[in-house]
Amino acid sequence: MTVSKAPNGDPRGHVEPPDLDEDAGAALQLGELSELLGYSLKRAQLKVFEDFLRCMAPLQLTPAQFSVLLLLDNNPGRNQTEIANTLGILRPNFVSLLDALESRDLLTRMRSPHDRRSHVLMLTDKGRATLARAKKLVATRHEARLIELLGPANHKALLGMMATIARDF
Amino acid sequence: MTVSKAPNGDPRGHVEPPDLDEDAGAALQLGELSELLGYSLKRAQLKVFEDFLRCMAPLQLTPAQFSVLLLLDNNPGRNQTEIANTLGILRPNFVSLLDALESRDLLTRMRSPHDRRSHVLMLTDKGRATLARAKKLVATRHEARLIELLGPANHKALLGMMATIARDF
DNA sequence: TGTAATTTGGTATGGTTCATAACAATTATC
């Protein structure tokens, strides 16, 4: 049971707005919000993705697209379900993502001879070239700035903690 | 210029799928993806929000709704624009968010007597009571588990780094 | 003072992401 700030009863009738705007232009108090990890986490994540998109603008790759290319390069010959699953993407939503990359000739879907239901995914030469350029952009412009901001040790510790949360929480 | 893995030319004709599925059921290699902060950040953030929703299920509050209640409690008498701005929510999208909370009688919009364009936002008694319960749930079930997982020192360091990225990156 | 510019809450709208159900083709199970 919480008690109203109103000094006297005032049982659900006319209520006065508080404080005749004494602190009109003051910055708001985040309060406990700054101790809420989820909140800071989300805001930080948005900033990081924003910067990623900026750095990747010349190649026009979103974080999700980049992650697909990278994962394919490290795991050639996998099918859509396997790639989508390890990225946490639902199969139906993965289709249009692949369509976009395939229409740009960055990868190909190929029917597997062993299981004619599944599509084996492979990077094209153009896909590999684009991925190489993308990796350089990420390393030199994006990740480098993060490391500079946090310091190498903190950056590494941060990576570890994120992995821990993603895996064990 | 990247060179195809194919040993001989094969100038864009029929291409063989690789490896007759030798590593069929093996776990995929994340590769450089695990060094990409944005990737781990996003996956961790999703996990954290997921758990937040679970813990908050009895009160039916989303992270965004909780942040609004908390911010209002710490900054009574502010208008919609101010609250929305500090939360990074666009004014148009803030309207329906407030509608939902107001229809549950957790807060009220009140025309300001000083500027009759703006709505002064205030928690209702029910809003304050709900917020108090919500804070307890977050602290005891949600945040406590995170602290346990990471350790108090790491948890604190993590909060600091997230704030740094959100502010300075 | 009166008119233009700005601000506030709101509507409408479209884009992107995310989640579920269903389906045909193919493969696995028994």
Next chain:
DNA sequence: GATAATTGTTATGAACCATACCAAATTACA
């Protein structure tokens, strides 16, 4: 060989995000 499960896919709707625009109110300023 009938049934069940899997793969890629379509369709669809919810949730979230962004932009343009509007009326009412306030502010700026000529």
